[in-house]
Amino acid sequence: MKKITTMVLAAVLCLSMVWMTGCGGNANGDAGKDSGADAGTNDGAESGQSGEQAAETKFPLTIKDDLGNEVVLEKAPERVVSLSPSATEILFAVGAGEQVVGRTDYCSYPEEASKVDSIGTYIDPNTELILSKEPDVVLASDYIDDAIKSQIEAVGAKVILLSANSLEAIEADILLVGKVLNQNEKAGEVVEDMNAELKEVQEITAKAEEKKSVFVDIGSFYSAGPGSLLDDELNKLGAVNIAAEAGETWPQISVETIIEKNPDVYISLFTSVDELKTISGLNELDCMKNDQVVFYDGLSKEADMIQRSGPRVTKGIRLLAESIYPELFK
Numbered sequence: 001m002k003k004i005t006t007m008v009l010a011a012v013l014c015l016s017m018v019w020m021t022g023c024g025g026n027a028n029g030d031a032g033k034d035s036g037a038d039a040g041t042n043d044g045a046e047s048g049q050s051g052e053q054a055a056e057t058k059f060p061l062t063i064k065d066d067l068g069n070e071v072v073l074e075k076a077p078e079r080v081v082s083l084s085p086s087a088t089e090i091l092f093a094v095g096a097g098e099q100v101v102g103r104t105d106y107c108s109y110p111e112e113a114s115k116v117d118s119i120g121t122y123i124d125p126n127t128e129l130i131l132s133k134e135p136d137v138v139l140a141s142d143y144i145d146d147a148i149k150s151q152i153e154a155v156g157a158k159v160i161l162l163s164a165n166s167l168e169a170i171e172a173d174i175l176l177v178g179k180v181l182n183q184n185e186k187a188g189e190v191v192e193d194m195n196a197e198l199k200e201v202q203e204i205t206a207k208a209e210e211k212k213s214v215f216v217d218i219g220s221f222y223s224a225g226p227g228s229l230l231d232d233e234l235n236k237l238g239a240v241n242i243a244a245e246a247g248e249t250w251p252q253i254s255v256e257t258i259i260e261k262n263p264d265v266y267i268s269l270f271t272s273v274d275e276l277k278t279i280s281g282l283n284e285l286d287c288m289k290n291d292q293v294v295f296y297d298g299l300s301k302e303a304d305m306i307q308r309s310g311p312r313v314t315k316g317i318r319l320l321a322e323s324i325y326p327e328l329f330k
Contacts, residue, residue, distance in 0.1 A: 057182040066163040066173065067142055073158055076182050077136035083122045087139035087162055088113050089310035090174050093190050096181040101133045109304065109312070127151050137180065164309040166232040167198065167317075174311060190311050197314040198236065201321050204328050205237050212264040212324050213240040215253070219270030219298075222252045229309060233317050239265075239324050255281055262286055265324050266293045269303055294323040 061073045081102035082088040088107035091100050097112055102119045119129040122141060127148050130138065135157045140149070142163045149159050160180065164170040171191045178187020214234055216224050223243035224230035228250070234241045242261040243251055259281045266287045268276060273293045277283045287293055296302040296319075305316035322329045 055184065057179050057184060061180070063160070063176060063180065065161045065176075066169070067161045069159075069161060071158050071160055073137070073180065075136075077158075077180060079133065079135045079137075080181070081119065081130055081133050081135040081138045082107060083119075083125055083130075083138060083140035083144060084162065085109070085122075085304070086164075086170075086308045086310040087141075087177070089308065089312065090162075090177045091139070091181070093186075093311040094174065094178045094181060094183040095186040096177070096183050099181065101135060102130060109301070131155055131157075139177070162309070165227060165229045167194075167236065167313060170229075170309045170311075170313055171195075173309070194311060194314045198317060201314070201318050202236065202238075205321050205325055207328055208238065208325050211238050211240050213242050213261065214265045214267060214324055215242050215258055215261065215263040217266065217268045217271060217276075218250075220252065221255065221258065222250055225249050225251045229307060229313070233306070233313075233320055236317060237321050237324060239320075255279065258282065259285065264292060267320070267323060268293070268295045269298050269307075271295075 057076070059073060059075050063071050063073070065071060078099060079101045080091060080096065080099045082091055082100055083104055085104065085107045088100065088103050089109055091097060092110050092113060097110075100113070100116050103113055103116045104122045104125065105118050105120060106122065107113045107116075107118075117129075117133070119133070120126040123143050125144075125148065130148075130152060135152075138152050138157055138159045140159060140161055142161050144159070144161070152159055160176075162173050162177075164173050171194060174190055175184075175187050178184050178190075216230055216234075218224065223246070224241070225243045225246045225248050231241050231244060242258070242263050243253055246253065262285055264287055266276070266285065273295050276293065277288055282288060296306065302316075302319055305312045306319060307316070
């Protein structure tokens with residue numbers, strides 16, 4: 001299991017992990033790059049397939065999760081525990097909400113999820129509570145502790161790890177969960193809707209006269225570099241991520257570099273606009289003077305949509321598009 005090795009970064013990301021990593025994709029950003037590429041061996045839920053074409057899942061079913069673990073399901077799961085907010089959103093989106101018997105404290109969407117018993121946080125869940133739910137399947141991020149994973153598997157439950165960090169990988173995860181829960185048709189419909197929303201947004205942003213440069217501040221000037229979901233979203237909008245050249249997934253960008261790059265748009269997921277404007281040098285950025293600074297609180301529904309690796313991510317992409325190219329969405 002990948003872990004953050006820098007304590008400073010861990011402190012900065014402690015809030016953002018609620019919607020950034022526990023929701024899919026690890027802090028190092030490399031486990032989910034090929035998420036869903038080999039999602040299963042049954043027919044019916046292949047990427048891009050419409051709901052009408054989706055076949056019923058046949059069991060026993062052998063699939064591979066996002067970390068390449070082979071999981072064999074002898075029969076259709078009846079009870080599911082979700083250890084990540086994004087997995088919970090996927091489960092309810094594909095029509096399997098009634099089968100969810102456990103979720104984390106941070107599984108805040110949809111509203112129906114709050115009625116499900118919590119088993120703690122996704123990083124430190126209560127193993128006894130998980131086992132007491134007698135799950136057939138546990139969906140988790142790659143932040144699950146190896147010891148907890150082993151304890152769950154020891155009682156016969158199957159653990160499936162989801163770690164998507166691109167739109168394509170998220171869609172593959174949705175189809176995979178749909179296959180596992182025999183909700184192929186609904187999963188296909190969800191993916192179709194996501195692609196339609198993305199197409200609509202991209203048709204608008206394609207009208208931009210020039211690509212805008214963007215700095216995303218997730219706290220203390222840490223940003224989202226290559227291999228992150230945010231970088232993928234910016235690329236899909238034709239924006240220039242000034243953290244892309246850093247060569248790492250979660251780089252800390254110096255104030256001097258931000259000033260040098262002088263981004264057209266500053267998106268903050270941690271520090272308020274008023275606070276940013278008090279920082280010497282930043283207050284001279286063109287984006288600060290032109291009111292091209294956007295703040296989404298890290299625990300807000302907007303931040304969830306932007307960073308959770310679930311079916312609402314295309315709505316998050318629309319939010320980013322409206323923040324970067326407001327003139328196109330009037």
